[in-house]
Amino acid sequence: MSATGKVHLPPGQEARRVKGWYGANRYLIWRRSSQVFFLVLFLMGPWFGIWWVKGTLAGSETFRVLPLNDPLILGQMMAAGHWPEATALIGGLIVLVAYALIGGRVYCSWVCPINPVTDAAHWLHDKLGIQKGWQPKRSFRYWLLGTVLVVSTLTGTIAWEVVNPVTMVHRGLIFGMGWVWGMVLAVFVFDLLVARRGWCGHVCPVGAFYSLVGAKSLLRVSALRRGACDDCMDCYAVCPENQVISPALKARGDGSPLILSPNCTNCGRCIDVCSVDVFAFTHRFDHHVETPPKADSQVEPREQTAA
Amino acid sequence: MAAAKPHKVDRRRFLTDSARMAAGCAVAGSLLAYVAREAKALPDQAIRPPGALGEDDFLAACIRCGLCVRDCPYDTLVLADLGQNGPATGTPFFTAREIPCEMCDDIPCVAACPTGALDKSLTDIENAKMGTAVLVDQENCLNFLGLRCDVCYRVCPMIDEAITLEMRHNERSGHHAIFAPTVHADACTGCGICEKKCVLPEAAIKVLPVRLARGAPAEHYRKGWEEKDAKGAPVVEGIIDLPDRLPGPGTDNLAAPGGFEPGLGGVDGSAGGFRPIFQVPGGTGQ
């Protein structure tokens, strides 16, 4: 099979050869740009005095009219016994609706300031060939999410905010880092040495919360040309939540090609690294599967063995 | 039978996994609760913005967004850094001796707060209660030493309400006055301007959290004179008004009945004695 020759190539190499450098890194580039964009929006005020956006990811005000609030923080606030004012409620609702439509964990891969840190840790992890290490179950984050709400109720505080690296790092970048570098380092070291993809994939209750928000989101990745898959496994290698791929990619017959797991972060990296373009962004009601054209030389041997 | 077995194993695995998760969460939750409670200790010199809810409610309400900080025109407010012994990380506060609150008429910090952590029912900044100023060091306060510094009094935005100068006799010089700066907690907003402007290297007047600055009267205490004013008559009917006993020698009250007087015959050959309150007219007494 043609795949055997590629097995030892680093993921993405084949895609780079076939689709060119930009084609093989398109979504990654957009994603990093998006992360920088959201950060710059918040930094324009303190750096250049352009106050289009004020505040932090926890709560902000854009152009003096649009409130945006983190709904998980509002949830903890209500658990702690404080009912927020209308401004925060509206801000939280807007964020909820937006992520419910485009995919909750879009927050993770396109906005969250911790994502570049854990991505960097994973990159180094791969480079150094470190073992995957100790890993709590992926469901641990949901348990932790529940625990956070319980602790908020018991202590009467917005509990996760005393340790949440996501908002701390974001606030630190905008209001001054101080000891927050220690937080960044801790997450990096945790992902590098303790647990591969540990923080975002197993622990972070913020990511867990947003996955629930986007459980029925419209924007989805589909393995619509799965017939062309040559089992190079590159998508599994780059996906931060690679357990979500198989149900779509390996489904038989007319099983849906959509990646429906709420933990897919819609990062689009699988689309990038697939040299035969199996994946594409689509909407949740688009179940169609494209059959590869007969002329495709890669498919023929498979059909023969099947016959 | 063959089908039942994996079922059983599945259930056992599910139960052990759940137990493990629950235990993990109990540990993580306790740690989190510990840290969250630890964060409730607000240092005494850290003052919350105007309208801030009580510390307990504040930590349930403030999302640490920093919008109040951004809209404070005097850069008074800052967000707490991550670190030990500070206010809860990321929450807004100010330090009077650094930049005090200038008591903006439109209270932009409260207007900016999206959550109600700064209470919108505060509409007049003069009703703010960020803390209470206390003249903590009478031994170093220049006015108490007999000078006319008066700075805290003059800079107070609530001059003559929150701070007054109370004149009293200067015992040390014997013929000067002391103008004692005196804070009236009901009117003091805790803005911290007095503390900021105190001319000493370390302020003699400081804004403290109300809980430290103030005592509290017992529920059942009544001030007789206030009750009397309210009633317009003595509180207890038919009370006998006995003569007041006034301070002794060295004052104008020297000859007052009951006062101590040097030179008067006393017990055990002491230097003076008390003039009897009642004297039987013309009698020898007993």
Ligand code: SF4
């Ligand atoms: S899982 Fe948490 S830290 Fe990771 S990207 Fe999502 S919100 Fe950020």
Ligand code: SF4
């Ligand atoms: S009242 Fe004005 S000076 Fe005082 S904290 Fe608020 S915005 Fe700042």
Ligand code: SF4
């Ligand atoms: S604006 Fe309100 S919620 Fe935001 S930091 Fe200030 S007090 Fe907290």
Ligand code: SF4
């Ligand atoms: S803190 Fe000081 S300056 Fe401010 S109102 Fe109170 S006494 Fe006046």
